[in-house]
Amino acid sequence: MKKVTKTITSVVGGGLIFGAIGVSASESVTVDPGDTYWGLAQNHDDVSTEEIVEANDYDPKMLPVGAEIVIPTDETSNGEAGQDMVTHTVQPGNTFAEIAAVYDGVTVDDLERLNPDVDPYSLTIGSELVVVDYASEDDTSEDYVYHTVQPGNTFYEIASVYDGVTVDDLLEANPNVDPYLLIIGSEIAVPTE
Structure with missing residues (x-):
């Protein structure tokens, strides 16, 4: 079908x-x-x-x-x-x-x-x-940097590494990523603005 x-x-x-x-x-x-x-x-x-x-x-x-x-x-x-x-x-x-x-x-x-x-x-x-x-x-890739997920990473931990970035920013930039099931080696978009 x-x-x-x-x-x-x-x-x-x-x-x-x-x-x-x-x-x-x-x-x-x-x-x-x-x-x-x-x-x-x-x-x-x-x-x-x-x-x-x-x-x-x-x-x-x-x-x-x-x-x-x-x-x-x-x-x-x-x-x-x-x-x-x-x-x-x-x-x-x-x-x-x-x-x-x-x-x-x-x-x-x-x-x-x-x-x-x-x-x-x-x-x-x-x-x-x-x-x-x-x-x-259409988006410029300069609006984001990419963080490669390491063992034990969480959205909170990743956000704390980047100045001015919050967990909500990461959630918005990565709508298809389950923050509770981060895959080691995958890339997370981190907004730069």
């Missing part, structure tokens, strides 16, 4: 220049073995194969099994503007290196940075990994 996620995202791009922000509705579908862009278009009303190809960064001849494919549901959605992130559903035998090789420009370091709470040596089948985060690409 296909997993379909409906999302609503803002299309900011050129709209800000003209004083308007468009809203784009889209769905995402997890790729199963044998899926094609054409087949996905046939299963969704009012969307062409070309629109699906434009809304995604995958080779149309080889869709990666487990990848999330964006299905635009109106004309304002295409390319990166129609999605905030690309995720990959972990399949049996997947490794960070194998997943990174499937996506253009993605490295193992990118996967580790985008998924700090995931143990790369113990991937859970069916879990979602962030592969590309377009929202974070």
Whole structure:
């Protein structure tokens, strides 16, 4: 059975220049073995194969099994503007290196940075990994330094090492990290401002 996620995202791009922000509705579908862009278009009303190809960064001849494919549901959605992130559903035998090789420009370091709470040596089948985060690409990385978690570290201890940083700052900067289950070797974003 296909997993379909409906999302609503803002299309900011050129709209800000003209004083308007468009809203784009889209769905995402997890790729199963044998899926094609054409087949996905046939299963969704009012969307062409070309629109699906434009809304995604995958080779149309080889869709990666487990990848999330964006299905635009109106004309304002295409390319990166129609999605905030690309995720990959972990399949049996997947490794960070194998997943990174499937996506253009993605490295193992990118996967580790985008998924700090995931143990790369113990991937859970069916879990979602962030592969590309377009929202974070807009942020300047100079707003954060990264602290590598050591044995015994807590958010309180990490905050006390950095001037002016509170536990609440760390919680806000790391919304996907469970402060009670810090993984040794993972990186915690520490705000610099």
